[in-house]
Structures are given as C-alpha cells and as structure tokens.
Amino acid sequence: MPGGTESSGIAVIGSGVAGLHLALLLQRHGIPVTIYSEQTAAQLASGRMLNTVAHHNTTVRREQELGVDHWELAEYGYFCHHHYIGGPQPLSFPGAFGAPSRAIDYRVYLPRLLADFQERGGDFRAGQQVSPEEIVRLSEQHALVVVATGKGGVSAMFPVIPGKSPYSRPQRRLSAGLYHGIARSEPKGVTMSVAPPHGELLEIPTFSSEGHVTVLLFENVPGGDTEVLADAKYDEDPAAFERLVLEKVRVHHPSVFERIDTARFGLTRPEDLLQGAVTPVLREDYTVLPNGRPVIALGDAHSVVDPVVGQGANSASYSAWELGTVIAEDPNFDERFCQKVAARRANRVQAISDWTNLMIALPPAPHLLQLLGAMSQDPAVADEFTDNFNYPERQWDILATPQRTAAFLAHHGM
Amino acid sequence: MPGGTESSGIAVIGSGVAGLHLALLLQRHGIPVTIYSEQTAAQLASGRMLNTVAHHNTTVRREQELGVDHWELAEYGYFCHHHYIGGPQPLSFPGAFGAPSRAIDYRVYLPRLLADFQERGGDFRAGQQVSPEEIVRLSEQHALVVVATGKGGVSAMFPVIPGKSPYSRPQRRLSAGLYHGIARSEPKGVTMSVAPPHGELLEIPTFSSEGHVTVLLFENVPGGDTEVLADAKYDEDPAAFERLVLEKVRVHHPSVFERIDTARFGLTRPEDLLQGAVTPVLREDYTVLPNGRPVIALGDAHSVVDPVVGQGANSASYSAWELGTVIAEDPNFDERFCQKVAARRANRVQAISDWTNLMIALPPAPHLLQLLGAMSQDPAVADEFTDNFNYPERQWDILATPQRTAAFLAHHGM
Numbered sequence: 001m002p003g004g005t006e007s008s009g010i011a012v013i014g015s016g017v018a019g020l021h022l023a024l025l026l027q028r029h030g031i032p033v034t035i036y037s038e039q040t041a042a043q044l045a046s047g048r049m050l051n052t053v054a055h056h057n058t059t060v061r062r063e064q065e066l067g068v069d070h071w072e073l074a075e076y077g078y079f080c081h082h083h084y085i086g087g088p089q090p091l092s093f094p095g096a097f098g099a100p101s102r103a104i105d106y107r108v109y110l111p112r113l114l115a116d117f118q119e120r121g122g123d124f125r126a127g128q129q130v131s132p133e134e135i136v137r138l139s140e141q142h143a144l145v146v147v148a149t150g151k152g153g154v155s156a157m158f159p160v161i162p163g164k165s166p167y168s169r170p171q172r173r174l175s176a177g178l179y180h181g182i183a184r185s186e187p188k189g190v191t192m193s194v195a196p197p198h199g200e201l202l203e204i205p206t207f208s209s210e211g212h213v214t215v216l217l218f219e220n221v222p223g224g225d226t227e228v229l230a231d232a233k234y235d236e237d238p239a240a241f242e243r244l245v246l247e248k249v250r251v252h253h254p255s256v257f258e259r260i261d262t263a264r265f266g267l268t269r270p271e272d273l274l275q276g277a278v279t280p281v282l283r284e285d286y287t288v289l290p291n292g293r294p295v296i297a298l299g300d301a302h303s304v305v306d307p308v309v310g311q312g313a314n315s316a317s318y319s320a321w322e323l324g325t326v327i328a329e330d331p332n333f334d335e336r337f338c339q340k341v342a343a344r345r346a347n348r349v350q351a352i353s354d355w356t357n358l359m360i361a362l363p364p365a366p367h368l369l370q371l372l373g374a375m376s377q378d379p380a381v382a383d384e385f386t387d388n389f390n391y392p393e394r395q396w397d398i399l400a401t402p403q404r405t406a407a408f409l410a411h412h413g414m
Numbered sequence: 415m416p417g418g419t420e421s422s423g424i425a426v427i428g429s430g431v432a433g434l435h436l437a438l439l440l441q442r443h444g445i446p447v448t449i450y451s452e453q454t455a456a457q458l459a460s461g462r463m464l465n466t467v468a469h470h471n472t473t474v475r476r477e478q479e480l481g482v483d484h485w486e487l488a489e490y491g492y493f494c495h496h497h498y499i500g501g502p503q504p505l506s507f508p509g510a511f512g513a514p515s516r517a518i519d520y521r522v523y524l525p526r527l528l529a530d531f532q533e534r535g536g537d538f539r540a541g542q543q544v545s546p547e548e549i550v551r552l553s554e555q556h557a558l559v560v561v562a563t564g565k566g567g568v569s570a571m572f573p574v575i576p577g578k579s580p581y582s583r584p585q586r587r588l589s590a591g592l593y594h595g596i597a598r599s600e601p602k603g604v605t606m607s608v609a610p611p612h613g614e615l616l617e618i619p620t621f622s623s624e625g626h627v628t629v630l631l632f633e634n635v636p637g638g639d640t641e642v643l644a645d646a647k648y649d650e651d652p653a654a655f656e657r658l659v660l661e662k663v664r665v666h667h668p669s670v671f672e673r674i675d676t677a678r679f680g681l682t683r684p685e686d687l688l689q690g691a692v693t694p695v696l697r698e699d700y701t702v703l704p705n706g707r708p709v710i711a712l713g714d715a716h717s718v719v720d721p722v723v724g725q726g727a728n729s730a731s732y733s734a735w736e737l738g739t740v741i742a743e744d745p746n747f748d749e750r751f752c753q754k755v756a757a758r759r760a761n762r763v764q765a766i767s768d769w770t771n772l773m774i775a776l777p778p779a780p781h782l783l784q785l786l787g788a789m790s791q792d793p794a795v796a797d798e799f800t801d802n803f804n805y806p807e808r809q810w811d812i813l814a815t816p817q818r819t820a821a822f823l824a825h826h827g828m
Contacts, residue, residue, distance in 0.1 A: 330811050332818050343757065397744055404746050 014149030018299025018316035025324035054310035057099035080189035095386030105208035139293035150300030158283035170277035173230035178272035181265035195252035198224035285342035351396035425556040428563030432713025432730035439738035468724035471513035494603035509800030519622035553707035564714030572697035584691035587644035592686035595678035609666035612638035699756035765810035
C-alpha cells in the first residue's frame, strides 16, 4: 500500500502493570504486540516513586503464568493484614490470606518485566508521549489500540460513567514514602491502621532498590490532623519532615509506632516520597474513533481507585488478562469484541471500584463499621474479608448493601 | 406471624424445561423450591403436542449432572445434521456433532423429570393459572419468584428489549407433526432442508409415546408455496392432509421424500400436530415489583425464538443452570443478584436470539449464504457450524457481521 503502513498487531500505550501484563500475555499467545511508552526502561527504573502497590495472590498467579514471578514469596511475600482501629476502645486483630501477597517497588518491578518482554522479542518504543491524535494514527497501523495509561490526557477519550463515579474530588490526600527503621510485624503483613476521623495508615513491607523497606501510605482526610503530611516539604528540611511523620504515627497509629526504631527511622531516599491525591473514576470500556476503529481502555485509563485497599494494580492486571484472553479467542476487533471485553472484566473491575469507594466514604457507612466490629470478634470473618482482597467481587457481595452485610454476619452466626 | 405465611424458598412458575431444570438444580443444592404449574403431571403427558425440541449435548450434559439422563444416547441420540439446499444446483452435505444431541417428545420428557423432582421430595402445585396479581402474593411468601412460562400473559411483566427484538410479527408459519413411515437418515441425524424462497423443513428423529417417530417441522415463509401446511385442517380430512404434506415434501424436500414409505406415511395421532407461529422476542431479565421484590424471567418469559435451529429449550436450560448457580452462590435477592444473573447468561441467551433471528431473516443475509456455500465445500466448516449448535455464542462470533464470516472463512483458507 504505497504511502501507508500495513495494519498489524496490537498497540499498547503505556508500560505500567496493565500494559506489561497484557503485552506479555499476547506474546505468550504468539500475537504481535508493540508497547509505546513515554519513558525508557532507565527512566522507569529511576525518578520519583510511582505509587504504592500490593499484588495479591490472584495477581501473583498471573505473574506465574506469564513467567515473570521473579520474587520468591517466602522472602518477598507477606501473609496477613494487621488491623488497628483507634478510638476510646481500640480494636486490634489480624486477618489471614489463603496465599501470600507481595509488594515490589514499581521502579524495580516494571523494568524487570519490560526486560522479560524484550528478551522474548517484544517491540518496545520509548520516548513517545502519545496524544489522542497519535492514537488515531496508530489505529490505522495496528489491528487494535489499547490505552493502558492515565497520563497525557488520553483517558479523556473514554467517557466517565457517572453512576459508578460518585466523587468529584479526592476523598483522601496522600503521603506515601519508603522508610527505614520499621521492624516487620509478625507474621509479616500489612498493617491497616485507622485513626477516625483523620484517616488511615497503610504500612506495607516492600522490596525496593534499597532492599527490604517499608511503605508508609498515609490516607489523610481533608481537614484532619494528618493532612499536613500531604503538604510538608521533605526537601526543605528532611529531619523536620521525618519528625512530623514520626509524631503523627505516634499519636494516631500506635501499633506501627511500637515497631519503629526512632534512631534509625527515615525516608530511604529523597525521591522515595510521593504526595498527591486521587479522584476515583470509572470510565467506559472503549470508544470508537471517527475512522471506525475501536480503542480499548485498560488500567488507569479505565478505572482509577484510591489506594486505600491496594486494588489498583490488581484491577489492572485482571483486566489485562481478560482483555488478552478475548483477543486470543476472538480477534475480530469490532463492537461485539469490545462488548465481550467489557462483560468479561466488569464483575471484578466494578466491584473493586465500588468497594474502594465505600472504604473512603465519609462518614463511614454503618454496615462497614458493623463488619469491622464483627471481624474483631470472629477470626473467620476477618480471614474471609482479608482473603477477599483476592476476590473483590466477593467482598462486594458482602458490602454492597446493609442487608447483604447482615446476611453475611448471620451466616457466621452473628 | 398471624394471618401471614413465612417467606421461604424459591417459587418457580411453570413446569417446562426451564422450570424443571432450575427446580432440579436447586434441589441438588438443598435449596427449598416449589413449582407452580397450570397443568398436572397427567395433563402434561397428554393433550396436543407442545413443541418440537432438540437437546444438544451441552444440555444433555446438564441432564446428566441433574441425574435425569434417562434416554441412552446410543438409542435415543442423533449424531449429525444433513443439509439440503434446493435450487437450480442443489447442495447436499452433512455436518457432524462432537457429541450427540437428543429429541424426546415433551409429553414424555416433562412428566418424567417432574416425577424425578417429586420422588426427591420436591413440592409441586398443579392446577394453578398464575396471574400477575398472584405473583405479587407469591413474592411475599417466597424468598424469590422465577417466572418460567410464557403462558397466561405473565411475560408482559418483563419489558421487551427493542434493540434485540427486530420482528413485530412471525417470520415463519409453522406446521409441526409426528409422523410414521420415514426411514432414518444415515448416520442418524436431523435433516435441515431449505427450499428457497418457501422456507425450511426440519426432520428430527424423535422419541414419543408412540416409540421412535419423526418430527416434520415445516417453517413456512408467509406467501410461499408451503404456507398452506400451517392452515390445512387435519381433523376435517386426515387423508387429504397427509397427501398435502407428502406432496410438499416431494416437491420441495427430495432428500427427505426419498426416505418416505408413502404407504405407511401418516401422522402418528391426531393430537400430534401443532400449527402456529412465533414472534421472536427478548425481554428484560427481571422486574422489581411495587413491593420491592424482584422477579426473574426464565425460558419463554425471557426469550422466545423461532424453532428453526432448535435452540429454545437449550437456551432455557442454560439460563436455568446459570440462574440456579447464582442462587446457590449468592442468595441475596436484590438488584445486584438480578444483574449477576443477567450478566451470567447474557452471552449465550443473546447469541441464540441474534443467531436465530438471522436464520429467519428475509431475504437471507449474503454472508449467511456465503457460509452455507463454504460448508458445502469444506467438511471442517460444516462440522464447526454444526457443533456450534452447542455453543451458540461461537456461532454468533462467526455470523454477527459479514466481516466476521469473511475472517472465519479466511481462517479456514477460503
């Protein structure tokens, strides 16, 4: 075709977990795929912390299927949640996973998976900020374009679903950092510490370029006592920043504070801090370009969730897997294809969005408090809630309405 | 509760294949269920022929799971389709199933499954014509009401989905009867004989109270040469009726006619004839009553299809199985439950409706004719089309658009 380029293979825009898991799966199916990324591998490996993520075991199993399970669970995994709910009568109780979760800093994780993709012959194009106009051009060169990044304004191609996007602004202001000087909980787990009405602290055992370190992710309610952590400038006075963090942990999160060696405590590196906020949103699964080509939304382009229950990466990975499976089964990229993709991933992706939105609602829903109270009394309830981090649609079966929570607790004899 | 009745168990309105397969599955799960039926078991076993149905192997496998597989496939099953497409250059070719289908007259089938249900302790209430008002009353006595009958006007509770219901009137006028005097095709199979532009004849080896007999199902295009078969009165002159049938088969369906022993040919019994017509329709999966209780549509209350590709009973059985599975997994009968049911069965039920509607479209879609032509040339294509009677969503993957048919044929090197 003179002057043109033949349409071939799948274009994946974005080199986050969504784009990489999709590309690796397509590669396994022998389907040609090109990743277009704003950043080079070296840029992915350096720079400011990208996010704080937990990969639950259902995601780890996908990593095993993809042959990218590089971090042994015995050393890098964690096994439970330690809950602490502050107040006049604090509640403290664990919840166990059926199988371990794992947290790896994405500046370690993403370059490693990208290397896997390239070593297996994958086509990676870096240094490309992809605009909506560029997506039209790519749609004419590829059999299908998948937008797997929330960056560059391309998410706006996919209309927001109002009924599934209840918030117009962030419900928490975030301060996430990697820290030294925090002893592991026992068994090794994530601590979810709630300080009503100020917000939550997630303490996550994580592996980074600095080795085994600890994420402190402060989820600060606007106007609350810890909100300052989202504004304080580390670079202006590192020691003052760390003192402020320590003080807030001491006052609001005693079950974490008791494991801190204050003499050793500190941010691992200046770039290991991320302050910001997220407005949760669920967007349509796809759009059809004026040239008739469909474009699929994946990961942050499709669903953005607050990190409070660590579901974003798992949603993206699940969604990538379902999309890749439909591509392999039915490579006819028309409206029926798009509707199949939507139907295949809706249950879990929507449950993750709905559940996470409930977890950050203010004031907290009475039936959520009822469930947390029941978890403190019955380890079986706490374990089921915890393992459901792998199966968010089951969590939402329990939490979608007060009647469902009551039925679940009645089933547990409560 | 004085004056009231405690809400308990599932109410199934209707004792057709949808209602019975659902009730038998719930029984297996230990979930209390009551069938409300207009007819007694004796009435189901007698009277006019109810319909002509084929149970494809995916449905047979559900019957095996339910422990109601009473008719050995070696004796009662059939193994292929024999296609005949009339015209100046007739086409004749077989298509094989991966595993056998089976056709049993429902006046034999339904009473036998009802007996299974009752022998296992099932609660069956006959003689009840259930009106919409009665459904409101039942909704207050049961945890959930399922409408599994198209009779009595209760379907109208469920709004028609216009985009999925393209016809406002029947596309074929039907004449279905059980006949003696037709030798089996070899291998034993269903003959699908097309006589453009007059319509189709389905010849189905069937077991009835009269033993092994043959269904002739004439699908008559209004205004065509065979339409008279939908109007002719058997009772006024049985011999004349049978001569008329013979003559139409001779003229339009030679591959069937050549197996008829005209001396023995005849309707098995006067009541073994059904003349009528079907307007295909797809309705919403559920409705919510003014009292807040949801009611689920199943079988004919949900989807009515023309019998031309023998999918109605299979759609109803599949839908019953998915519904029963969701009831067992998540017995919280709210809007989330209803949406789960809809999502779980949508792919196959909608594909059955869409595919069947394409098969009766006039004039025939060019890509359907293209596929039939390819089937006559390549046994692999014919076998795939035939086995897809078990997997209608795969059939619709091939037939949803001309582009899909072209891609499918290209995949087969055509």
